[in-house]
Amino acid sequence: MRRPGLPAIPMPDAMRGKPAKIVGLAVLVVFLYALPLLDLPILTTPDSDFAGVLYTMATYVLVALGLNIVIGYAGLLDLGYVGFYAIGAYVTAVLGVQHGHWPYLLTIPAAVAVTMLSGVILGAPTLRVRGDYLAIVTLGFGEIIRLSAKNSDWLGGARGIQNVPKPPSIHLFDVPHLKWENGTVLVDVTNKTQAFVFGFVDYVPYYWMALTVVFIVLIADVLIKSSRVGRAWEATREDEDVAEVMGVPTFRYKLLAFAMGAFVGGLSGAISAAGANFIYPDSYQITVSVIFVAAVVIGGQGNRWGVMLGAALVVYLPERFRGLEEYRILMFGIALMLLATFRPQGLLPPRVTRRAKALERDLEELETGDEAQEVRS
Amino acid sequence: MSTVDSTVEPAGEPTGRAMLEVDHVTLRFGGVAALDDVSFEIREGEILGLIGPNGAGKTTCFNVMTGVYKPTRGEVRFRGQPLTRMKRFQITRLGIARTFQNIRLFKTMTALDNVMVGGDTNSSVGLLNALFRTPRQRREEAETHRRAVELLDFVGIGRRAEELAANLSYGDQRRLEIARAMATNPKLLCLDEPAAGFNPAEKQRLMELIRKVRDQGFTVLLIEHDMRLVMGVTDRIVVLEFGRKIAEGPPAQIRDDPAVIAAYLGVDEDDAS
Numbered sequence: 326m327r328r329p330g331l332p333a334i335p336m337p338d339a340m341r342g343k344p345a346k347i348v349g350l351a352v353l354v355v356f357l358y359a360l361p362l363l364d365l366p367i368l369t370t371p372d373s374d375f376a377g378v379l380y381t382m383a384t385y386v387l388v389a390l391g392l393n394i395v396i397g398y399a400g401l402l403d404l405g406y407v408g409f410y411a412i413g414a415y416v417t418a419v420l421g422v423q424h425g426h427w428p429y430l431l432t433i434p435a436a437v438a439v440t441m442l443s444g445v446i447l448g449a450p451t452l453r454v455r456g457d458y459l460a461i462v463t464l465g466f467g468e469i470i471r472l473s474a475k476n477s478d479w480l481g482g483a484r485g486i487q488n489v490p491k492p493p494s495i496h497l498f499d500v501p502h503l504k505w506e507n508g509t510v511l512v513d514v515t516n517k518t519q520a521f522v523f524g525f526v527d528y529v530p531y532y533w534m535a536l537t538v539v540f541i542v543l544i545a546d547v548l549i550k551s552s553r554v555g556r557a558w559e560a561t562r563e564d565e566d567v568a569e570v571m572g573v574p575t576f577r578y579k580l581l582a583f584a585m586g587a588f589v590g591g592l593s594g595a596i597s598a599a600g601a602n603f604i605y606p607d608s609y610q611i612t613v614s615v616i617f618v619a620a621v622v623i624g625g626q627g628n629r630w631g632v633m634l635g636a637a638l639v640v641y642l643p644e645r646f647r648g649l650e651e652y653r654i655l656m657f658g659i660a661l662m663l664l665a666t667f668r669p670q671g672l673l674p675p676r677v678t679r680r681a682k683a684l685e686r687d688l689e690e691l692e693t694g695d696e697a698q699e700v701r702s
Numbered sequence: 703m704s705t706v707d708s709t710v711e712p713a714g715e716p717t718g719r720a721m722l723e724v725d726h727v728t729l730r731f732g733g734v735a736a737l738d739d740v741s742f743e744i745r746e747g748e749i750l751g752l753i754g755p756n757g758a759g760k761t762t763c764f765n766v767m768t769g770v771y772k773p774t775r776g777e778v779r780f781r782g783q784p785l786t787r788m789k790r791f792q793i794t795r796l797g798i799a800r801t802f803q804n805i806r807l808f809k810t811m812t813a814l815d816n817v818m819v820g821g822d823t824n825s826s827v828g829l830l831n832a833l834f835r836t837p838r839q840r841r842e843e844a845e846t847h848r849r850a851v852e853l854l855d856f857v858g859i860g861r862r863a864e865e866l867a868a869n870l871s872y873g874d875q876r877r878l879e880i881a882r883a884m885a886t887n888p889k890l891l892c893l894d895e896p897a898a899g900f901n902p903a904e905k906q907r908l909m910e911l912i913r914k915v916r917d918q919g920f921t922v923l924l925i926e927h928d929m930r931l932v933m934g935v936t937d938r939i940v941v942l943e944f945g946r947k948i949a950e951g952p953p954a955q956i957r958d959d960p961a962v963i964a965a966y967l968g969v970d971e972d973d974a975s
Binding site: 548552560566570571575675 | 807843
């Protein structure tokens with residue numbers, strides 16, 4: 326809940342509050358960083374490298390956070406989000422190896438800037454159309470980006486670009502993994518992660534990098550959403566005409582949402598390119614866009630925790646059940662259909678807690694405050 | 703009950719200066735003239751009633767004033783400034799706010815957030831300020847919040863601040879519409895049938911609220927169906943029928959105007975006069 330007056334520490338509202346909550350959050354953060362080292366039974370994917378899966382999950386979570394700004398907050402259905410993701414990855418690859426030798430960390434700001442610019446260029450003319458039309462235009466955008474890359478030798482054509490630069494490695498210390506044998510936990514001294522070496526085999530450092538970026542974007546998301554920008558987005562989504570009549574320059578805010586979404590999309594593209602080693606146009610198909618939107622919708626559009634969960638699941642579930650081979654996509658489809666049937670608002674719909682609280686207060690008022698209210702009004 | 707922020711211009715007697723002028727406005731939809739050469743003015747500090755039978759063009763007139771429709775001919779001026787080429791949000795920022803006849807709140811937002819959206823017109827900080835929670839941003843946010851709470855209290859729903867707009871009762875939703883419009887810090891507040899669906903007791907309370915709003919220094923334009931409410935609260939009345947202005951004057955005069963009686967009772971004009 327917001328409080329009047331100036332808070333002493335500029336901290337996001339969600340983080341203010343009980344110490345127990347902060348401790349719980351800290352434990353969760355440490356757990357997430359340690360996750361690939363723990364090798365937990367059941368949770369760990371049996372048929373693919375768990376750290377690699379976690380790394381992909383983290384980049385998808387990032388994507389979902391960005392797409393949530395566009396779809397969840399501002400209510401703009403963007404079906405071409407993969408375009409931004411691709412632009413981010415390509416800028417990194419082009420500057421880093423194809424046409425330059427920029428260090429990886431320098432390519433990131435460039436990737437983000439170019440993606441944001443492309444978001445504004447796409448948004449400025451198209452955000453004047455609404456709803457389904459916007460969806461179609463953005464769908465086209467995603468395909469245009471992919472086909473442009475595919476048909477341009479300058480961008481490596483269909484073969485793509487190899488040897489995408491990696492983040493600088495600084496070898497500070499080794500972290501051993503755990504090993505579970507017959508219910509006992511052992512420290513596996515033969516299997517150590519070198520922190521922080523970005524190589525070809527061990528994906529743990531990549532996961533750490535992606536996770537760190539997720540936290541940074543998450544904090545920014547909380548700060549922006551709880552400001553007038555977040556309110557303006559929500560009002561625009563709810564009723565664009567009324568928002569405009571209330572003095573909100575809706576077009577400007579929609580463009581801002583698009584640019585912010587593109588920013589995060591490009592960022593996640595650049596992060597994913599680091600671990601991918603080589604990128605090629607056909608890995609940025611329309612279906613990837615659909616998975617992105619699915620992540621946001623499954624999780625609960627408008628709820629940042631929901632969309633993060635959704636993104637983690639759309640990556641995790643198919644990998645977890647890789648043992649089922651081609652049936653795993655079928656299983657995934659069934660899971661999606663069950664979700665749509667039983668939780669149409671998504672796994673974590675927005676404001677669920679606040680609604681519950683409001684109901685609680687209502688009941689309380691019915692019992693006590695009824696007369697007082699009458700007198701007041 | 704607390705009063706609204708003293709930074710609002712002090713309440714004044716009607717000065718007689720024109721605040722908003724509707725100047726020979728005609729609006730055609732195809733061949734139909736929804737408004738036909740309508741002229742009147744709203745003076746500073748007054749409560750002007752805009753009445754007329756169903757389909758007389760009241761809401762259309764309203765929409766022209768707030769920039770939803772552009773007039774086919776003529777123009778609307780606010781303090782001498784033509785509104786014809788302005789965007790809707792700019793008109794609001796200039797000082798004209800409105801409510802909606804068919805309640806249009808931001809349903810998934812709390813009552814407080816609804817009003818704070820209206821308060822957006824007073825803020826100037828952007829994204830980076832929000833991102834770094836600069837002192838200026840926090841000051842503005844606290845001020846918007848304070849004023850929103852005040853306004854909710856002013857219209858009598860302060861206790862409902864944290865509820866979702868959709869969960870408010872019908873009457874409270876209408877009050878929230880008024881608070882949200884007031885939050886844009888308008889000079890002119892346009893209320894489109896704020897009493898629609900109210901029972902007599904609620905209408906009585908609403909009349910008090912409208913007077914209170916005027917006493918805070920707002921000029922009010924009131925579209926209303928209920929003649930008793932209009933007669934009881936307005937300083938002057940403009941009557942529309944079939945898109946034309948048929949009368950204008952203080953309530954007592956309007957009450958006895960044969961053309962108005964004819965329009966409302968459906969008597970042929972020639973017989974009435």
